[in-house]
Amino acid sequence: MPKVQDRRLPEPDSPEIRQLFPLESVRQLYGFLYERRDSPPTTEEIHAFVADLFGPQSEAIRRLRSIRDCFVVQRTQTGRIHRYRLLGWKADAPDAMRGTLSRATRARILAPQRCAQCGRTPLGDEVKLHIDHKIPISWGGEDDDDNLQPLCEECNLGKRDFYATYDSHSAAIRNATRQDEPHGRIGELLKALEGEWVPSDLISIVASMRQYQDDWQRRLRELKDLGWVYHNRVTWPAGSRRALSEYRLVKWTPWPEGSIRSAIEEGKSRKRAREDD
Template sequence: MPQDQEPRPLPTPDSQELQDLVTEAETRAVYQVLYQSRNEPLEMTAIREYVAEITGKSNLQMDRRLRSLRTHFNVPAERIPDKRNHFVYPLLGWKPDADKRTARKSIPGSVRALIFQTYGNRCAACGRTPKDDQVKLVIDHMVPLDLGGTNDPDNLQVLCEEDNHNKQALFAEHQDDVPALRKSLSLPEVHMRIGELLKNMAGEEVPKELIVLVAREENHGDPTKRMRELRSLGWIIKNSKRRKGRRVLSCYRLEHWEPWPPEGPQAAVAGLERARKRSKRFREG
């Protein structure tokens, strides 16, 4: 947006503009609460309470309502400083490409049930369950829709609300890196996806969560192994840990990279591994 151009005004909760964009009354109620609290954003517990007062309903699938609103509006999860796993949800304005977006299709109930069953009603990140740990579970897109992810079952997982909010906060912090993430996700090999992300963010500490995202491997893969394999191709990658609030984040920083081998990194890594095994057998023989 040009610096001299005024931000596009948000629609008021009772406007026809909002009704044309958001067809479900319950989702408009969530928008109403976000709109009215935009100067002092609320935590999710308070948002639920206010929406329940408006609609008379308590089970509102808030994660789905927020995803729907995020089709057009910028509603990040912002961590409250010095408060562990506490977030507020400010309504910051329109998405830059809001007019080009279409409403997100909801995930069918049968698919949601399948995903919960596949993950054993357990958070894919921390392993907690509603029965044993009193957490609330939600369906999460491994690759966010904004980065080209889909509602296909192989892109869906189960997260507890805490880990889901942490993921949202992470992406809010890395909005400037979205082009690099989208470019990396389109590449055909896991080493290329990770390597190109590191190159695009060269000199920066890249959180492990972003590495896992672009790796797109089942069961979150093994970033440590992939970094070791990239190092075998001549790359210099430093790993570190940094504290953010009460969380400790594992990070990687690229200091030197080599061109991709003509046969591709996966084939090159496999060739090095075969040579290592031959050498080991020779020494032992």
Template sequence: MPEKKRVLPKPGSPELSVLATESHRVLYKFLYERRNDPPTMREIRAHVADVLGEALSQTDRRVRDLRDHFEVLAVRSGAEHRYRLEGWSKVKKAGSRKALSRRVRAEVLSPKRCAQCGRTPLDHGVVLDVDHKVPREWGGNDELDNLQPLCVECNSGKKDFYATYDAYAAEIRAASAHVEPHGRIGELLKAFRGDWAPSSLIGVVASMQQYQEDWQRRLRELRLLGWKISSKKERDPITGRINTWYRAEAWTPWPSGTIRAEVDRLAPYTKRGRS
């Protein structure tokens, strides 16, 4: 028997006791009332700052926390994204999200420099925050090798960019679980169902279990397995930079053994066929 869909609770409902603080409930109420006219992140930040006086980094964290219980989709609208409250989260949560300990925060922030822009609190007056390289929503954990110091501005920009792909969060999480980089790349391309995937996102997913310096080579090697992959260069509407985009137009089932072994087996044969 199909599971009955849970209706979104109205603001003030006892069901909202799952939200940790009044700040979360203020955010929920704003998104609930704007369901037919979803706000941009700028509008969300302005509203929360006006009501509660919270810093931008705190507002971004509240949005992430809200996704522990509710589905909040980022829908592109021109150059920005609008955040639409859809319903209860379809992903089962193991429990409340645990805050990082003060010791871990101190260790991550000890370089005293933003890992993205290089600015420091002393020289540039920036505020540093702990960032998850791979977001928790995409399967990232709280291990030290998944944490880095980012200034509030870079952290906010990164989260806005990643939120572009929140609609694919379940697929990204599934792709990240594949033990081989070829598999992670391939599963991500399949998840886009023929749409273009940016190289910046592919690189992140490819390196989720271990860093891949040459993930582009892994992607090219998928063609040895019979995959048809096309590419294009285009300006990213979010970052403004020229990015390479990839699309899987056709693919084959994964081999029964390891993908690496099958690629190595086919590579010499392919080279001989070209000579």
């Protein structure tokens, strides 16, 4: 179970909760868990609570995962009954009040009136837009405009669920995002997880964090020009129709002074010159 901070839980209607959870459904579920701390609700009670408010198709567990991004929710089992107790802040939870967005910022980011991921609009498709951090705050993201984008509720929740599968690597990701160049972000991620098999999906996410990379595999291959060595494997997880590609770092060298890309290009030029001779 994650470590719990010695920090008071915020009230359900507090500015902290509104900043952490833009979605009303997540805030309502947090309030339900908060009020039931002394008598933790069961899985069935959580599903019933969310369904009563937002309809039978609402995904209660998805909302619960969003809460677990910031708070420790302990699950206990008695026979076949599971209960969920809200304990406190996670040890690595982001500071929700670190950068509350101004009304001007919110208006500026939402001005395109279109989801940056699926393209749907409030007027044409009746979707509600929310402000998303491209790099999550828990992964080192900031509140500057370059890291903000409008997403509809469905895309926002989907992205959170996808990214949440890699939260166990948040410290490594946070360190990698400090690198300005994609080679550096990829390399620092592999270094932090040296000896482990790193999924290609995670490498792709980290490579594109500051600017989208349509060919991150090439950036990865170019690390070999700096003397880096890594292995690659492809497996087929049980029950999946999609192959899983992973990379494991074997050897790395210190970063060159100045631009990594420039050092790689200079190395390629010297190699071509030797071959021509």
